[in-house]
Amino acid sequence: MENVKITSLDSFARGITKVKDKICFVSHALPLETCEIKITNEKKNYIEAEATKIIEESKYRIMPLCPYYESCGGCHIMHYDRQSELIFKEEKVNDLIHKFGKLDSVRIKDIIGGQDYFYRNKLTLHGNKNNIGLYKEKTNKLIRVKECLLCNEKINEIVDRLNKYFEKTSDNIDEIVIRITSLNETMLVIKGNVNESIKEAFSDINSIYINNNLVLGKESITEVINELFFEIYPNSFFQVNYEMMKIMYNKVIDYYKDHKDLNVLDLYCGTGTIGMLISKYCKSVVGVEVNSDAITSANRCMKRNNISNIKFHLGKVEDKIDMFSNIDSIVVDPPRAGLDKHTIDTILKLNPTSIIYISCDPATLARDLGVLKENYNIKEIQPIDMFPNTYHVENVCILERR
Numbered sequence: 001m002e003n004v005k006i007t008s009l010d011s012f013a014r015g016i017t018k019v020k021d022k023i024c025f026v027s028h029a030l031p032l033e034t035c036e037i038k039i040t041n042e043k044k045n046y047i048e049a050e051a052t053k054i055i056e057e058s059k060y061r062i063m064p065l066c067p068y069y070e071s072c073g074g075c076h077i078m079h080y081d082r083q084s085e086l087i088f089k090e091e092k093v094n095d096l097i098h099k100f101g102k103l104d105s106v107r108i109k110d111i112i113g114g115q116d117y118f119y120r121n122k123l124t125l126h127g128n129k130n131n132i133g134l135y136k137e138k139t140n141k142l143i144r145v146k147e148c149l150l151c152n153e154k155i156n157e158i159v160d161r162l163n164k165y166f167e168k169t170s171d172n173i174d175e176i177v178i179r180i181t182s183l184n185e186t187m188l189v190i191k192g193n194v195n196e197s198i199k200e201a202f203s204d205i206n207s208i209y210i211n212n213n214l215v216l217g218k219e220s221i222t223e224v225i226n227e228l229f230f231e232i233y234p235n236s237f238f239q240v241n242y243e244m245m246k247i248m249y250n251k252v253i254d255y256y257k258d259h260k261d262l263n264v265l266d267l268y269c270g271t272g273t274i275g276m277l278i279s280k281y282c283k284s285v286v287g288v289e290v291n292s293d294a295i296t297s298a299n300r301c302m303k304r305n306n307i308s309n310i311k312f313h314l315g316k317v318e319d320k321i322d323m324f325s326n327i328d329s330i331v332v333d334p335p336r337a338g339l340d341k342h343t344i345d346t347i348l349k350l351n352p353t354s355i356i357y358i359s360c361d362p363a364t365l366a367r368d369l370g371v372l373k374e375n376y377n378i379k380e381i382q383p384i385d386m387f388p389n390t391y392h393v394e395n396v397c398i399l400e401r402r
């Protein structure tokens with residue numbers, strides 16, 4: 001046990017200090033706090049620790065609303081007030097882009113923040129026999145929960161009902177995903193040894209799958225964005241924060257409203273949301289996505305929305321990207337790992353006039369912009385608080401060819 005003074009936060013919202021001449025990361029500690037710490041992990045170059053007692057408290061520290069905050073670990077920054085959380089995220093993006101991407105002169109816009117609780121339209125619960133709950137971060141220790149404050153209230157009503165339902169069964173649950181759309185359509189995707197009679201107790205749910213078989217209702221649930229309809233299937237990606245997703249998509253739409261009639265490549269297109277939303281301003285759009293549920297959904301929605309200038313390709317971006325030519329503009333929205341070398345090299349060869357890079361990890365965004373900056377000016381980086389109460393932050397970045 002020793003007392004330390006925290007100087008700042010790292011990108012995972014851990015307090016930074018020095019112990020034994022090494023950098024030390026203290027979970028749940030805030031800048032300018034003095035705390036007593038317990039070392040949990042010591043490596044050659046760094047130390048990880050927990051704050052066992054806060055001796056001098058930050059004036060921005062607040063009481064976390066969630067009773068599971070300390071045990072669950074899904075949220076990282078609920079003990080910091082909202083304004084400080086947004087400043088932390090802005091500074092994180094600035095630091096990573098400027099220092100890591102060596103893009104000192106790029107100005108980053110003020111973060112757009114929104115509702116900080118009840119925003120998620122998807123919750124994954126894990127199971128242990130007939131108990132359900134969340135896994136403690138980086139473990140498979142089950143934390144039973146009555147609700148998750150990040151999730152839509154209707155999801156929490158379903159969690160409560162599921163808890164009560166399973167208490168009376170001898171089912172063996174592996175995982176349950178609950179999804180809801182802005183049209184209030186709900187889906188349960190259940191894995192495990194679960195009796196089909198659950199569908200009687202949950203007959204109000206629009207779609208229930210057990211072990212990949214549809215046992216109740218329809219195959220997909222419907223979402224609507226800017227008057228276009230999208231179908232969400234059990235295994236396909238869909239943005240989890242509806243309000244912030246619309247802000248993000250509208251940034252992309254605004255760009256193509258101002259730059260009409262382009263041939264656009266939409267890489268990592270998911271269910272084709274971006275491609276369909278921009279299609280009326282484009283000459284053509286081609287989407288590439290690895291998830292077959294997402295591509296099935298994209299093709300069906302294209303027909304339902306009467307869109308004829310889009311084509312979707314199923315496969316990995318890195319395997320498909322060589323087949324394209326005459327591309328004026330590229331949208332990329334990769335997973336956290338960012339772009340692989342072959343994809344970046346091919347994007348540079350395709351030489352589009354603009355690239356819109358949507359990223360959920362500013363560290364890999366900074367790395368990739370560090371390569372793309374050789375040929376492209378970074379016109380704009382817009383951080384969006386897509387995941388309040390966690391250290392994650394989304395960015396939309398517009399690049400134009402020099």
Ligand SMILES: C[S@@+](CC[C@H](N)C(=O)[O-])C[C@H]1O[C@@H](n2cnc3c(N)ncnc32)[C@H](O)[C@@H]1O
Nearest residue numbers: 237268269270289290291315316317333334335
């Ligand atoms: C962040 S999501 C973006 C989806 C979409 N743009 C949206 O807004 O809904 C990333 C998507 O990339 C897909 N993906 C992951 N790795 C891929 C790869 N190597 N090639 C193609 N798609 C990939 C995932 O299945 C997921 O749908």
